[in-house]
Amino acid sequence: MTAPRLKDPRLKAEREGRRGERAAAWYLWLTGWRVLDRRVKTQRGEIDLIARKGRTLCFVEVKWRRTSKGLDTAIDAYRLRRVADAAVALAARYAKAGDDVRIDVLLMTPGRWPRRIVNAWQPDA
Template sequence: MRARQKAEKRGRRAESAACILLFLKGYRILERRCRTRYGELDIVAEKAGRIVFVEVKHRKNKSLALEAVTHKQRKRIERAALSWMQNHRKLKQSLRFDVITIAWPYLPTHIKDAWQADLQAML
């Protein structure tokens, strides 16, 4: 199996683990691996009327996973999230950006409100 295929498989497993964690915490999973013209959103979930865009990072440790969510990547995710919100007519709902880090064999770590975005400025 090629390195890219192995990374893809690891990523899918990490996203599945993240979905299970979110489900157990009471989130409703709306979409996984949602493609927009601006890029892919790992997980789109909802809880208490809030839309939550979750970036999943699988690395050797939590620090490396957090470092992998760069400023450039956050901006891409924000644009993709805004596109998703517009396409699903959810612009009036509040939203949040979370990160779930996966560093086997440790339990996943859910970081709520990992960053703030000024989406109104993008409209």
Template sequence: MNTQGRAGEEQAARFLTARGWRILEKNYAAPCGEIDLIALDGKTLVFVEVKARAYSAFGGPLAAVTPAKQRRIAQTAALYVAGKRLKFDSIRFDVVCILPDKTELISHAFTPPRTTL
């Protein structure tokens, strides 16, 4: 991971923590993929993809979360849930988009296929 990516993930973790979220994992890796941040937002387990960009051209950070990337995140999330004994009421997939002049949370950024979770 490059320096911009690491800095973006740290910025996203601070951004979410300031909103009362509890960060459970950073850079959770499994054979099928990696999840930047895993957090609890109240009783919701949230899998967060962080996209930091120097500019918003070509669709900005959110455009980089392709359907293939979403599938890998969902598969990794399923492994995480299966391997942990956590109490939560629901699961959500969010994206934190970071540009030089703003940080934005896209809640419910995508819904994985029903067969994943």
């Protein structure tokens, strides 16, 4: 028996996005990070992955596209602001005293290593 085909493009995009998040979690693990949580929702937005490596706590936004061409415009200031707002709301739950806290973006496409934007969000001074 085969799985039913997804007719709604949003459902297909959701499924592919989840696949990208799983791949991103594997990538983080392979590079020494421990994934603490996935798909954490707040009233302000959602965090795809929360990871820790030593004293660094990282809120990770994952962007998955079918081709690398679409990755250049996958993240914008509006989306990044929503991630930052969610990270602020969640930091007290996950951060320990003395932690460095940052927001990274992982840009993912099939057949290529992820492109990582480290410390992608800098709050306005």
